[in-house]
Amino acid sequence: MPLDIIETFQISRLSILNENGNVDRELEPDLPEGSLIKLYEAMSLSRMMDQRMLNLQRQGRLGTLPVCTGQEAAFCPPILALRDTDWFVGSYRELGARLMRGESLTNALMFYNGYEEGNVNPSNDRTLPVSIILGSQLAHAVGLAYASRLLGEKETIALAMFGDGSTSEGDFHEALNFAGVLNAPVVFLCQNNQFAISTPRQFQTRSETIAQKAIAYGIHGIQVDGNDALAVYLAAKEAVDRARAGGGPTLIEAVTFRMGMHTTADDPTRYRADEQVAAWENKDPLIRFNIYLSEKGIWDEEKQADLESRLKARIDKRVTEFEQGIEVKPDAPFDHVFAVPPESLEDQRRQFLADLEKEGIHG
């Protein structure tokens, strides 16, 4: 036969907890109550902090902020599947994931007020800083995962996050290709939130799904309901376990929606209809997870009220502390060009400090 089918492919979509809070009992992951509540609290903290920072920005008390409200179920649950010794390689729209990895609220306040110091995670040295060049962090995850294995850590994996826009970058394709060829223990989690600033998902790629791009690189690919915390957790857990066991990389497409603007510098009314946003409001990941926990009998209105007041107090405290002032070294950038600053750079530092002495800090 001159024309044979030599290979066929399929892509699955996983959904466990639907928008009405109904759960598929057969697929429901076996998570202890403590973990479920920890996850719900983390998602709630992410939402409240995101909204608080948005308010601060609108009041001129914070710099440009990429808003992540609505995507909590896409970025928080995978962290539950990680160990502290695993690598987390994020982008810039996964606040709750970073908080779950041990970053403090102060980290976010500092970073979005223009201090590099906000990128330092004192409690986990395997959480990489915010990465802004789209897709460029994905190859880092491949290298981190490969190197850990070579250095004798037989169970360490890397989890990388990025958005649908990043999948058009060459770096996305190069990283998936390297991961496949090197059989690196990496999980790539794409938060498909439908828009890259103003450009809708269908202008990024003609592919029906982002998950199917895995096929081209010979790695596993799956699409999940990204507003379904249980489905995202299960897909991430399976991918993480497979990578840990040497079964290779996975691309997970978590289909979600950016409820807010790209950043606070953006006006989404220019490119999308209110009805589209309203339709996604009904799919809110926190509401359906709240229903799930309540129907399990481990959550109620009283607990909700208590959580909200605890989180609010925690955020208030950190914002107040931060706004009372932080001490930073004005010449810190000179410290971090090289391990040891060369003589010529030290000359420039002396000049900088002398100029600062004369001119003071500019407005």
Added chain:
Amino acid sequence: MAKINMVQALNASLHEAMDQDEKVLVMGEDVGINGGVFRVTDGLYDKFGRDRVIDSPIAESGILGTAIGMAMAGLRPVIEMQFSGFSYEMMHQLEGNASRMRNRSRGQFTVPLVVRMPYGGGVRALEHHSESKEAYYGHTAGVKVVIPSTPSNAGPLLRAAIDDPDPVIFMEPKRSYRSFKEVVSPEPYQIGRAEILKPGGDITIISWGAMMRDTLKAVEMIKANRDFSPEIIDLLTISPMDVRTIIESVKKTGRCVVVQEAQQSFGPASEIIALINDQALMYLEAPVKRVTMYDVVFPLFARENYYLPSKEKILRAITHTLDF
């Protein structure tokens, strides 16, 4: 001791580094089974295996991006750009990540890696195979740029680059790969230090890479007819530049010629002249002269010898500056 060429010196240095430090890993296009298109990585694959000597997919950004991850995890990757003309594909990983990760993370993550790349003209190559673009890399804070010029300094400088805690762009003048041999001694070289090849009092002559040999020949040609005492400096590190050695020399001689293979504008020669202007202007007896390529796209090889700085051009620049 036997004489070796630059390729052999670099190869020996890689063998030694991989032997002594199991964190050293080599990755690039055709660096494994084939030993690299110039054979700089010859024998490494057989000796250290495919886990540490990786024949990568053809994707320069992927090579550097993956190496950045490896370096942050504790390895010491030495990656090869097959030709420097292919390295622009990795430029955003260098500018956007390798050079900045230390600063971005306030030192929590560092990127100790080496990017080796053959560069430069004079080997009758195809398009994109002859340029000298050290200025691109020198303009990037957080990256060191090293250019050896002989078998003797190539090996130790490569080892210093591998042991360096920061990213190093290691540009290998491919015209000098096999053009001459030397007996090499295990003398250490430090990144950031220029080498005074010949101390002298009449004129400072600065060059690097393949132009170093032409510069030395031009000096010999002048010496055949004229008694003079040049101080010849091999820059070796483009960035961070050894400012002190340059300035002290120019203060002593009062005259200076800079010879660079790269095109004229915005290059290291311009930077050297600016530094002299800042720190040694009042010591000058003559304007500082530079001998460079022209600001044109590097021509294919039929014309390249008209465009590359020649011994005669260097000779004229030195004579002119001495006679000024």
